[in-house]
Amino acid sequence: MKRVLIIDDAATVRMYHRGILKQAGYETDEAVNGMEALEKAFDGQFDLYLVDVNMPKMDGYSFLRKLREAVEIRQAPAVMISTEAEEHDETEAYLSGANLYMIKPVRPEQLVQCARLLLGERGR
Amino acid sequence: MNALQAQFIAESRELLEGIGEAMLTLEKQGSDADSLNNLFRLVHTLKGNCGLFEELRPIGSVLHCAEDTLDALRDSGEEISSDSADILLDAMDFVSHSLDSWESGGYDPEAISPRAKQLVASIKAIREGDAAQPANQAIEAFVNTPSSTAQTHITGWIEPHLSKVAQQQRDLVWIHYAPESDCFFKGEDPLQYVRSVPELEYLAIETINPWPAAQDLDPYNCNLTLTLASRATEDAVLLVFDYVKDQIKHEVLSGSLCTGEADTSSASASAAVSLTPEGMLPITEASRAQALRIWEVQLKIMTLNAATPTWLGRARAAVMAIEQLSESLNRSAWGDAAKEALASSEANNDPTPLLSWLQRIPEELATSINSAEAASATDHISPNVGAGKIAVPAVSAEKAQPDIAPKAPESAASSVEPLAKAEKAEAHPDGEAKQVQILKVPREKIDRLMELIGEMVVAKNSLPYLAEKAETQYGVREVAKELKSQYAVINRIAEEMQDAIMQVRMMPVSSIFQRFPRLVRDLAKKLGKQIKLEITGEETEADKNIIEALADPLIHLVRNSLDHGIEPPEDRQEAGKSLEGTIHISAHQEGDRVHIIIEDDGAGIDVTRVKRKAVEKGLISEEKAASMSDQEAQQLIFLPGFSTAAVISDVSGRGVGMDVVRSAIAKVNGTIHLHSQLGKGTKVDLSLPLTMAVTNVMMIKSADQSFAVPMDIVVETVRVPADAIHVVQDHKMTVLRGKIIPLRSLNDMLHLGSGQVPNEDNEYAVLVVKVNGESVGIMVDDFHSTIDIILRPLEGLLQQMQVYSGTALLGDGSVLLVLNMKEVL
Numbered sequence: 004m005k006r007v008l009i010i011d012d013a014a015t016v017r018m019y020h021r022g023i024l025k026q027a028g029y030e031t032d033e034a035v036n037g038m039e040a041l042e043k044a045f046d047g048q049f050d051l052y053l054v055d056v057n058m059p060k061m062d063g064y065s066f067l068r069k070l071r072e073a074v075e076i077r078q079a080p081a082v083m084i085s086t087e088a089e090e091h092d093e094t095e096a097y098l099s100g101a102n103l104y105m106i107k108p109v110r111p112e113q114l115v116q117c118a119r120l121l122l123g124e125r126g127r
Numbered sequence: 128m129n130a131l132q133a134q135f136i137a138e139s140r141e142l143l144e145g146i147g148e149a150m151l152t153l154e155k156q157g158s159d160a161d162s163l164n165n166l167f168r169l170v171h172t173l174k175g176n177c178g179l180f181e182e183l184r185p186i187g188s189v190l191h192c193a194e195d196t197l198d199a200l201r202d203s204g205e206e207i208s209s210d211s212a213d214i215l216l217d218a219m220d221f222v223s224h225s226l227d228s229w230e231s232g233g234y235d236p237e238a239i240s241p242r243a244k245q246l247v248a249s250i251k252a253i254r255e256g257d258a259a260q261p262a263n264q265a266i267e268a269f270v271n272t273p274s275s276t277a278q279t280h281i282t283g284w285i286e287p288h289l290s291k292v293a294q295q296q297r298d299l300v301w302i303h304y305a306p307e308s309d310c311f312f313k314g315e316d317p318l319q320y321v322r323s324v325p326e327l328e329y330l331a332i333e334t335i336n337p338w339p340a341a342q343d344l345d346p347y348n349c350n351l352t353l354t355l356a357s358r359a360t361e362d363a364v365l366l367v368f369d370y371v372k373d374q375i376k377h378e379v380l381s382g383s384l385c386t387g388e389a390d391t392s393s394a395s396a397s398a399a400v401s402l403t404p405e406g407m408l409p410i411t412e413a414s415r416a417q418a419l420r421i422w423e424v425q426l427k428i429m430t431l432n433a434a435t436p437t438w439l440g441r442a443r444a445a446v447m448a449i450e451q452l453s454e455s456l457n458r459s460a461w462g463d464a465a466k467e468a469l470a471s472s473e474a475n476n477d478p479t480p481l482l483s484w485l486q487r488i489p490e491e492l493a494t495s496i497n498s499a500e501a502a503s504a505t506d507h508i509s510p511n512v513g514a515g516k517i518a519v520p521a522v523s524a525e526k527a528q529p530d531i532a533p534k535a536p537e538s539a540a541s542s543v544e545p546l547a548k549a550e551k552a553e554a555h556p557d558g559e560a561k562q563v564q565i566l567k568v569p570r571e572k573i574d575r576l577m578e579l580i581g582e583m584v585v586a587k588n589s590l591p592y593l594a595e596k597a598e599t600q601y602g603v604r605e606v607a608k609e610l611k612s613q614y615a616v617i618n619r620i621a622e623e624m625q626d627a628i629m630q631v632r633m634m635p636v637s638s639i640f641q642r643f644p645r646l647v648r649d650l651a652k653k654l655g656k657q658i659k660l661e662i663t664g665e666e667t668e669a670d671k672n673i674i675e676a677l678a679d680p681l682i683h684l685v686r687n688s689l690d691h692g693i694e695p696p697e698d699r700q701e702a703g704k705s706l707e708g709t710i711h712i713s714a715h716q717e718g719d720r721v722h723i724i725i726e727d728d729g730a731g732i733d734v735t736r737v738k739r740k741a742v743e744k745g746l747i748s749e750e751k752a753a754s755m756s757d758q759e760a761q762q763l764i765f766l767p768g769f770s771t772a773a774v775i776s777d778v779s780g781r782g783v784g785m786d787v788v789r790s791a792i793a794k795v796n797g798t799i800h801l802h803s804q805l806g807k808g809t810k811v812d813l814s815l816p817l818t819m820a821v822t823n824v825m826m827i828k829s830a831d832q833s834f835a836v837p838m839d840i841v842v843e844t845v846r847v848p849a850d851a852i853h854v855v856q857d858h859k860m861t862v863l864r865g866k867i868i869p870l871r872s873l874n875d876m877l878h879l880g881s882g883q884v885p886n887e888d889n890e891y892a893v894l895v896v897k898v899n900g901e902s903v904g905i906m907v908d909d910f911h912s913t914i915d916i917i918l919r920p921l922e923g924l925l926q927q928m929q930v931y932s933g934t935a936l937l938g939d940g941s942v943l944l945v946l947n948m949k950e951v952l
Contacts, residue, residue: 012168015135015176022131050451057171071440078443080451086175097428100441102448103421108178120418121448123455 005122006030006048010040010066011055011084016107020053023111027118037061041069044076050122052081054101056092064099071100080121084109135176136230137567142173143223144641147216151644154212160201167197173222182236185243186225189218192247196254211253216645218246299328300364303376305335305352312347315371321353323367329356414456419492421452426485429478442469442481449485461489570671573631580625581917585936587621590614592939629670629818636714636723637665639678643685643712650689657696657707658689664714669721670818676795677723677815680788684725684811685710687785692729692809702806704728716817723813732803734760741769761803762900765789793949796822796839822918824935824945826911827894830879835916835935835945836905842897844910846890861893861904868895870904876951877930884908898948905948918945 009020012035021031032047034040036058044052052070054063061069063083070076083101085092093104103117149166156162174190177183193215200207207215221242228234302324306317321330331354338344357364361379368375425445432438446469450462468484591614598607640662651658693699693708700706711726738752741763752760763769767786792799797815816839824835825844847861852870854860859870870893872883883906885891893904916935921928932947 013172013176014138015131015179018131018134019179055175057168059165059168068437071437071444074439074443078440078447080444080448086171086178094431097424097441098431098435098437100437100444102428102444103424107175116414116417117421120414120421120455121451123451 004028004030005050006032007051007053007118007122008032008034008040008043008047008049009053010034010037010058010063011053012036012058013055016055020109020114023114024118027115029118029122037063037066037069040066041073044070045073048077050079051118052079054081054083056083056085056087056096064095067096067100082117082121131179132230135179136226139173139176139226140223142169142176143219143226145169146173146219147645148641150207150212150216150219151648153207154209154648157206163197163201167194167201170194170197182234183225183229185236185240186222189222189243189246189250192250193218196250199254214246214249214253218250221246299379300357300359300361301354301378302357302364302368303352303354304368304371305374306349306371307374308348308350310349310371310374317349317351317353320367320371321355324355324357325359325363325367326357327355328358329354331355415492418452418456419488421448422485422488422492425449426482426488429482429485438478439473442472442478445485446481458489458491573628576628577632580621580628584621584625584915585917587614587617588937589939590617632671632818633668634671634674635665636667636669636674636677636721639674639681640665640712640714642682646682646685647689647710650686654689655695656689656693658693659707659709661709661711662713663711667714667716667721668817669815673721673795673797673815673818676791677813680791680813681712681723681725683785683788685712688725688727688729688809692727692731694730698730717814719817721815721817723815724810725813726808726810728808731805731807731809732761732764732801733805737761737763741766744769761801764801765799796837798839822935822945823913823915824943825894825913826943827873827892827907828909828911829873829877829883829907830881831908832879833911833941833943834873834907835914835943836894836896836948837932837945838913840896840898840948842895842902845893845895845904846886846888847893847904849885849889849891852891859906863895863904866902868893868902868904870906871952872906873951896948898952903952916943916945 007024007029009017009024009031010033011017011020017033017035021033024031032043032049034043038061040052040054041061043049054066056063063085067081067083070081071078080102081100082103082105083096083099084105084107085096086107088106096104103121105113105117146166146169149162149169153159153162153166170190170193174187174194177187177190196215221239225234225239304317304320306315307313310317321327333352333354334350335352336350338350361377365372365377425448428441428445431441446465449465450459453459453461453465465481465484468481471480472478472482590610594607594610594614597603597610643662644660647658647660688710693710694702694704696706699708709728712724713726714721714723716722734757738747738755738760741747741760742749742752746763746766746769747755755763764785765788767784769784769786789799792813792815795815797813800812800814801809802812803809823838825838825841826833826835828834845863847870852859852861859872861868861870873879874881874883883891886909892907892909894907894910895902895904897903914937916937918933918935920926920933921931925931929950930947932945935943935945937943
């Protein structure tokens with residue numbers, strides 16, 4: 004089964020994303036900040052990262068940069084989920100290593116469709 | 128309320144609490160960057176969470192505005208004024224109340240909209256006159272600068288600090304210092320070096336390897352790396368590290384750098400090629416549009432600066448995205464081709480092969496298909512995503528997305544597993560964090576567990592009786608012995624279990640203390656007094672029920688201190704005290720009791736005024752008032768119907784007096800002591816049991832019946848010879864160690880209709896108890912041992928029997944009545 008790492012400091016957001024992804028048939032794991040996410044990325048195999056921007060200890064941009072610098076880890080695609088709709092924020096996300104940029108709150112069908120395309124139907 | 132909503136509410140409360148705390152810290156200590164960042168993040172998170180629920184939009188708008196304002200303050204480095212803090216706190220109260228009504232179902236977005244708009248306007252007003260715009264751009268440029276060693280440390284910390292640096296147009300010197308592991312043997316002292324750095328702005332200490340267990344730690348082996356930033360000149364900073372030049376890396380960040388985005392590739396967009404093999408299912412229009420967007424984004428990613436250290440990772444991730452995308456679409460040939468292009472790029476260390484491959488967007492994706500299916504799909508879609516259009520702005524593309532699977536967020540999340548929340552504990556100072564799993568469990572479950580273990584403790588008590596019965600009644604001594612040894616085991620386990628469950632119910636008093644800073648701040652402002660609040664020992668733990676029972680009395684006591692205790696500044700000045708009054712709230716554990724002390728350096732209790740008031744209200748007689756000691760007179764304030772405040776203020780005078788406080792404390796078996804010195808201040812000491820679950824009682828016998836008296840009021844047990852009992856004015860009394868103790872017969876008080884029986888030596892058993900600060904001797908027939916019982920309150924009709932505080936079940940199945948001495952006397 005395909006695994007998604009949900010990275011967000013807000014428990015509500017994690018629960019929301021987890022609920023949507025589980026229902027769509029994917030396995031999920033969670034991290035509350037970039038630091039924890041990085042540890043998990045080193046340990047586990049993920050097929051997709053959902054990354055929040057603003058987090059304590061290590062934010063989403065730093066996490067992505069560190070992840071993309073650590074080429075020995077499997078470089079799975081990452082979706083950055085942000086509250087900022089400005090173009091320079093989006094560019095910054097791509098420059099850091101995001102593969103897609105979405106604006107919060109992400110609607111369930113948006114997330115599911117994106118997961119389907121980036122992970123395949125029901126994870127297979 | 129579904130699980131997501133419940134989670135949202137619970138988290139919001141935590142966030143709001145954190146916001147309140149952060150605001151107060153900021154107001155008190157000035158705007159330091161960490162607190163401001165923390166506050167900003169909390170507001171930001173709360174806003175984000177509100178965004179998940181459409182109907183919470185008005186709340187979200189207030190939070191959004193607050194976030195913007197905080198952001199502006201953060202950038203400008205301005206202090207948060209007391210008035211601004213008021214507005215922001217008001218806004219948070221509004222959010223809190225609105226969420227309360229949302230939770231209880233009485234929420235109406237229309238109704239709160241006007242207030243929300245009003246708040247938005249006043250929050251915006253804070254920000255007005257903020258002229259930090261040019262500085263912002265400088266910071267942005269600064270932060271966007273790609274740079275290897277500094278980059279990882281920049282985000283999060285540097286932004287707020289840089290506002291100052293950028294305004295001054297000064298450079299920042301970054302040093303990464305990795306001391307050799309045997310540096311201490313070479314006379315190098317990393318800490319000393321760092322301390323000598325002039326104008327140190329930032330210091331991060333990180334471990335190279337995780338810390339080993341304490342016994343394996345080699346303190347002579349340096350396991351640290353240090354990253355620091357200074358505003359001093361490059362030469363000045365490097366001079367410090369002159370002896371360890373080979374161990375440092377340094378970098379200078381100029382205050383006027385611009386974004387380091389490299390030239391985007393000039394390779395021309397070549398024609399799209401069709402890679403669709405024969406016989407494959409066409410891609411649906413909805414997927415196609417989204418897939419095209421993903422493809423285009425990957426292309427954009429690859430056109431961004433190739434000279435950053437993340438480039439290889441980004442390239443691989445982009446290819447993996449294309450690969451997975453093509454698999455999802457059943458076009459795995461695309462993925463294979465992408466991998467080949469990547470391999471070629473990696474091999475030649477040149478982004479061109481991958482870039483040019485990505486630019487050839489497959490025709491299938493690039494053009495919308497004219498099949499019947501596509502036509503029906505396009506009915507709902509605005510097909511504005513054209514071929515060759517790079518980087519469709521995220522918002523517009525998403526807005527164009529139809530509701531293909533219209534599922535409410537609630538329904539999507541309602542099937543998720545129960546609330547289990549894993550959160551990072553406080554990080555180790557070196558940044559290495561330990562994970563603590565916190566489980567949120569409904570309270571009823573714990574209470575149920577508590578009840579069950581209570582029953583078990585009682586049930587296991589039947590074993591010794593059984594053993595005795597086996598021996599005396601059936602004459603099987605062996606069985607009795609085995610039963611007893613087995614009982615010892617069960618007893619130990621049961622006690623440990625009880626202890627463990629009680630631990631679960633323990634919570635720190637900080638949960639009630641944390642509301643005081645706000646309370647004191649607001650009240651002090653209202654009363655025009657200057658008050659400093661000190662809180663210590665907030666980590667002290669006690670049973671949840673006790674903590675909860677304490678909340679209201681404590682607020683009352685603190686209000687009293689503020690309103691009646693601390694004098695207005697003018698009065699204080701006259702009395703030669705500092706203008707600022709101090710209220711000290713502390714908690715500590717003493718044996719199996721928790722003490723909470725509220726102390727102020729205010730006016731203290733005016734004993735003559737108290738006496739006069741008590742006489743006026745007819746609470747005591749004039750003669751009694753005259754004969755009272757100061758200490759006794761101070762206790763008068765605990766009498767029902769006593770209130771000395773000349774004017775009933777809305778701060779403390781609400782018709783609830785100290786008597787209510789005392790009875791609330793007494794309800795959880797607590798006691799309250801008051802010491803006051805006129806002109807110096809008042810100290811209130813609350814003593815509370817650690818837990819309410821188990822009560823230690825002394826069993827006594829009177830008129831052939833067993834009773835129990837809670838041990839915490841028992842002072843001592845004595846045998847008083849009959850001839851030492853004197854009768855003065857129809858009252859029995861005796862002299863104990865030179866002190867007169869009034870005696871009361873339990874049988875008389877309970878109307879048991881028989882006299883007390885002395886023992887063979889003609890001595891009466893007297894239980895000396897302390898009730899309301901007075902010692903009284905209770906004459907009983909005999910004392911027995913003390914035991915731990917689970918006290919159950921009387922129910923139904925028996926509830927009116929106030930002389931009994933409850934019953935307990937004994938191991939032999941009999942019921943023990945526990946006396947409520949305050950009522951008996």
